[in-house]
Amino acid sequence: MTSATYSLVNNETGEKTELPLITGTIGTPGADVGKVYDKLGIFTYDPGFTSTCSTKSSITYIDGDEGILLYRGYPVDQLAAHSSFIEVCYLVLHGELPKKAELEAFEGSIRRHTMINEGVKRFFDGFYHDAHPMAMLTGVTGALSAFYHDTTNNKDARHREIFAHRMIAKIPTIAAAAYKKYSGQPFMHPQNKLDYCSNLLHMMFAVPAEPYQVDPIAAKALDVLFILHADHEQNASTSTVRMAGSTGCNPYAAISSGIAALWGPLHGGANEAVLTMLDEIGDVKHVPDFMDKVKNKVEGVRLMGFGHRVYKNFDPRAKIIREQCHKVLKHLGKENDPKMELALKLEEIALNDDYFKERKLYPNVDFYSGIIYEALGIPVNMFTPMFAVARTVGWCAHWSEMTADKTTRIARPRQVYTGAATRDYVACDKR
Ligand code: ACO
Numbered sequence: 518m519t520s521a522t523y524s525l526v527n528n529e530t531g532e533k534t535e536l537p538l539i540t541g542t543i544g545t546p547g548a549d550v551g552k553v554y555d556k557l558g559i560f561t562y563d564p565g566f567t568s569t570c571s572t573k574s575s576i577t578y579i580d581g582d583e584g585i586l587l588y589r590g591y592p593v594d595q596l597a598a599h600s601s602f603i604e605v606c607y608l609v610l611h612g613e614l615p616k617k618a619e620l621e622a623f624e625g626s627i628r629r630h631t632m633i634n635e636g637v638k639r640f641f642d643g644f645y646h647d648a649h650p651m652a653m654l655t656g657v658t659g660a661l662s663a664f665y666h667d668t669t670n671n672k673d674a675r676h677r678e679i680f681a682h683r684m685i686a687k688i689p690t691i692a693a694a695a696y697k698k699y700s701g702q703p704f705m706h707p708q709n710k711l712d713y714c715s716n717l718l719h720m721m722f723a724v725p726a727e728p729y730q731v732d733p734i735a736a737k738a739l740d741v742l743f744i745l746h747a748d749h750e751q752n753a754s755t756s757t758v759r760m761a762g763s764t765g766c767n768p769y770a771a772i773s774s775g776i777a778a779l780w781g782p783l784h785g786g787a788n789e790a791v792l793t794m795l796d797e798i799g800d801v802k803h804v805p806d807f808m809d810k811v812k813n814k815v816e817g818v819r820l821m822g823f824g825h826r827v828y829k830n831f832d833p834r835a836k837i838i839r840e841q842c843h844k845v846l847k848h849l850g851k852e853n854d855p856k857m858e859l860a861l862k863l864e865e866i867a868l869n870d871d872y873f874k875e876r877k878l879y880p881n882v883d884f885y886s887g888i889i890y891e892a893l894g895i896p897v898n899m900f901t902p903m904f905a906v907a908r909t910v911g912w913c914a915h916w917s918e919m920t921a922d923k924t925t926r927i928a929r930p931r932q933v934y935t936g937a938a939t940r941d942y943v944a945c946d947k948r
Pocket residue numbers: 782783784785787811818819820821822823824825826827876878881882883
């Protein structure tokens with residue numbers, strides 16, 4: 518496969534254009550079509566980027582057929598079993614697992630950047646009381662660009678590092694503040710003595726009136742979920758961050774665009790959509806009816822949390838989350854949770870049904886994450902913000918990789934125009 522050569526031939530003139538093969542360390546190579554327009558005068562057409570690589574990247578590797586996910590070469594199941602989210606953040610950002618002192622310094626830096634400027638806090642006052650937390654997260658993260666514009670030189674490696682530390686440290690504070698705004702409670706300051714996930718849970722669920730003890734099992738479950746969501750190569754939100762970032766814009770603004778892309782129900786919004794779907798189905802006895810609608814493609818009805826553009830065998834993250842899901846439900850005494858029962862019934866039917874088997878549709882990470890979040894008392898509209906908190910490190914790593922790469926050019930796709938051909942303007946009274 519990797520030694521083969523590819524070319525495009527103009528059938529009229531016989532002119533041939535060689536497509537050099539770009540090979541990585543492992544995985545499918547890419548045919549370089551960058552010169553096709555110059556040589557043949559045609560564009561390549563691939564809506565949805567099904568066959569198109571937008572970049573080379575050394576951060577994350579996915580083999581969708583084998584259900585493999587590696588961060589910097591390390592299998593995600595090993596990281597979920599033995600590492601911590603903060604260590605994974607270091608790995609994703611820097612490319613290697615940290616030595617003890619490196620980890621301590623990194624963790625210390627993240628802890629020191631958790632507070633947000635009082636001016637940033639005041640942005641929340643302007644939102645309507647029932648604004649969706651993802652809308653607030655998008656807006657307030659974008660607003661960070663107004664606070665750090667003069668200390669953010671994209672060309673300076675140290676500035677890029679500080680940006681990543683600030684972003685990873687502040688995103689839980691912003692997400693928790695969005696939740697507090699939504700629920701009408703006072704904001705809670707970060708507690709830097711707490712680990713990353715305990716701090717987030719504390720900022721969300723503590724109130725100033727009484728002490729709040731974070732449940733270590735809940736914090737651990739969140740930590741594992743965050744490891745699984747830390748990066749996923751060129752997904753829609755990461756590609757959005759890269760595309761915005763390729764213009765040289767402020768990186769906080771680029772992250773904000775990624776958060777906006779993540780919100781969609783076909784992407785990070787799926788975890789919220791799964792719970793909405795389970796609520797709508799309501800009871801196990803309604804499952805056959807619901808499945809008929811899915812298979813008959815009734816408009817707007819999909820089995821949310823199933824299917825993936827890349828994973829066509831199983832989603833390795835879903836496997837790990839499924840186990841975590843059972844652990845958390847057991848710990849919280851919610852084993853007979855009706856939503857879990859319903860989810861398992863849907864899973865069982867779908868895995869044995871030809872419609873899903875033929876299309877290689879398997880549960881993805883979001884099928885179970887919503888159930889865990891709900892068991893932890895996290896409200897449905899905070900599910901996608903939790904995903905955003907975890908994915909921030911991936912966005913920062915991709916933005917940094919792209920910005921440090923001197924060969925990066927502005928991302929500017931082409932199109933096949935299907936509108937009206939050239940025509941002359943007609944005065945209004947003559948139309
Ligand atoms: N339920 C029912 N049918 C489905 C589903 C589903 N969840 N997903 C795909 N299909 C069907 C499609 O109707 C299509 O059928 P056809 O061949 O008869 O036309 C076929 O499977 C292929 O589907 P596409 O939409 O072409 O696949 P694509 O790769 O473009 O989409 C996506 C992937 C968006 C994830 C899709 O599977 C989906 O909508 N899933 C539900 C939403 C979801 O869970 N998203 C989370 C993704 S993971 C993440 O972002 C963290």
